[in-house]
Amino acid sequence: MNKTILVNNVEIDKEIIIDLIKQDNYDDAIKLIANRANVKLKTAQDIIQMFEDGHIDLFDGKDLFLVDYDEVPHSNSTARQEPVPSSFLEVEKDKSKGEGSKKGLIIGLSVLVIGFVFLHYVVGFNHIGHHLSELAQVFGKNDGGSAALDADTASRGSSLEPGATRVTDVEDFRPVDTNLLAPEFKSAEMAKIKNAQFDKLIPARKSPTDEDAQLALIYLTNRRLTDVIIEQKLNIKIGKCYENPKKEGNEHCVSCMILLYNREKKHWQEAPDGENFLDNAYDFYLPEGGDTWEAKSLSMHIPYDYALFKKYEPKD
Numbered sequence: 001m002n003k004t005i006l007v008n009n010v011e012i013d014k015e016i017i018i019d020l021i022k023q024d025n026y027d028d029a030i031k032l033i034a035n036r037a038n039v040k041l042k043t044a045q046d047i048i049q050m051f052e053d054g055h056i057d058l059f060d061g062k063d064l065f066l067v068d069y070d071e072v073p074h075s076n077s078t079a080r081q082e083p084v085p086s087s088f089l090e091v092e093k094d095k096s097k098g099e100g101s102k103k104g105l106i107i108g109l110s111v112l113v114i115g116f117v118f119l120h121y122v123v124g125f126n127h128i129g130h131h132l133s134e135l136a137q138v139f140g141k142n143d144g145g146s147a148a149l150d151a152d153t154a155s156r157g158s159s160l161e162p163g164a165t166r167v168t169d170v171e172d173f174r175p176v177d178t179n180l181l182a183p184e185f186k187s188a189e190m191a192k193i194k195n196a197q198f199d200k201l202i203p204a205r206k207s208p209t210d211e212d213a214q215l216a217l218i219y220l221t222n223r224r225l226t227d228v229i230i231e232q233k234l235n236i237k238i239g240k241c242y243e244n245p246k247k248e249g250n251e252h253c254v255s256c257m258i259l260l261y262n263r264e265k266k267h268w269q270e271a272p273d274g275e276n277f278l279d280n281a282y283d284f285y286l287p288e289g290g291d292t293w294e295a296k297s298l299s300m301h302i303p304y305d306y307a308l309f310k311k312y313e314p315k316d
Contacts, residue, residue, distance in 0.1 A: 001057050007037035007047065008065040017051055039065055040292065042215075112274060174281055175257060175304040196301035204254040207241035208284045208293040213258060216284055216295035221277055228272045233264040239308030244283055246299050253285040255298055257305040261312050268312040 004011040012033060020029035026048060033044035047064050050056045178189055208216065214236035218225045228234050241256035257280055259268045272278065281298045 002060040005047070005056065005059070006061070006063045007033060007044075008039050009063065010037040012036055014051075014056070017048070021048065021051055037065065109274070173298040173301050174279055175302055177304050177306075192301070193303070198301075198303045201302065202243040204241035204243050204256075206252055206286075207254050207256065208238060210235070210237050212293040213238040213256070213282075213284060213295070216293045217258070217278070217282070220282075220295040224277055228260075232262075232273055234260045234262055234269060234272060237261045237268070237308065237312060239305035241284070242300075242302050244285075244300055246283075247285070249288065250285040251288045251290070253283060255281065255283050255300055255302050257281045257302065257308055259308055259312060265314075267314040268309055 003015070004013055005017070006012075016032065017029050020026070020032070029048050030041055030044045033039065033047055034041050037044075043065065047056075050059070050064075176189055178186055178193075181189055214225070214229070217236055218229075225236075237259050239257040239259070241254040244253040244255045247253045258278075259280070260270075260272060260278070261267070262269045279298065281302060282295045283297065283299050284293050284295050286293055
């Protein structure tokens with residue numbers, strides 16, 4: 001058993017951390033790790049949790065700043081006055097559900113899986129809202145031009161920021177792979193792309209890393225993404241970003257496509273198993289004076305990032 005932990009290539013004495021924890025001086029322990037290893041407070045807080053759970057010795061010789069999600073053991077302990085995990089390294093699970101709830105959950109998941117398979121292989125996730133919207137526009141011409149249906153947008157409530165107001169005519173900015181569209185829809189999508197004037201987009205001068213984007217989406221989805229990262233072995237990969245002039249008082253704002261990368265299968269995956277609560281593109285922004293990227297719904301048109309998907313496609 002090592003006497004030190006390794007964080008961001010910096011060794012820190014375990015005894016110092018343990019003594020601070022015994023004194024209930026958690027804040028100083030967190031700040032000590034954050035300052036010495038030059039990591040974010042949330043990363044330091046997760047490491048302190050590993051001390052409390054008794055898992056810290058499992059990572060002797062490994063850099064805790066770079067530790068793989070799969071190696072973090074599950075814990076039955078409860079966090080200090082914090083029922084919600086503080087970051088993506090936390091893996092506590094709520095095991096208090098009754099047997100009746102479990103049976104209902106199994107039935108519900110079975111129905112969900114069947115629907116998932118149908119949508120994946122028959123319709124295609126990325127284009128459900130697009131197809132319904134196009135069909136509604138066709139019928140709208142015959143009934144006096146009623147508003148187009150945007151069912152896919154209506155199903156995206158889980159990824160909205162708290163306090164956001166939904167409207168029925170929100171423009172769908174998400175990029176579409178035109179190679180997968182049926183001919184009757186492709187022409188309309190190509191017209192949208194032409195009107196978007198992608199040639200005038202400015203590549204981002206500063207953009208989030210894969211880890212930055214992943215952490216931002218964990219908070220945007222109220223940590224639902226955490227379970228997907230751990231249980232389904234998926235990570236967020238970010239593509240080419242473009243400057244977004246809609247800064248809304250933030251220091252930087254960029255728009256980028258993302259994908260899910262399966263760490264076990266070594267290639268991208270279209271959606272998480274179960275409910276797909278993620279979009280394929282988001283705005284990422286840095287608040288004025290801040291150093292942590294945050295995410296919100298996409299607010300401008302960007303091109304489909306074919307290069308991103310090719311980079312993580314299955315290897316022959």
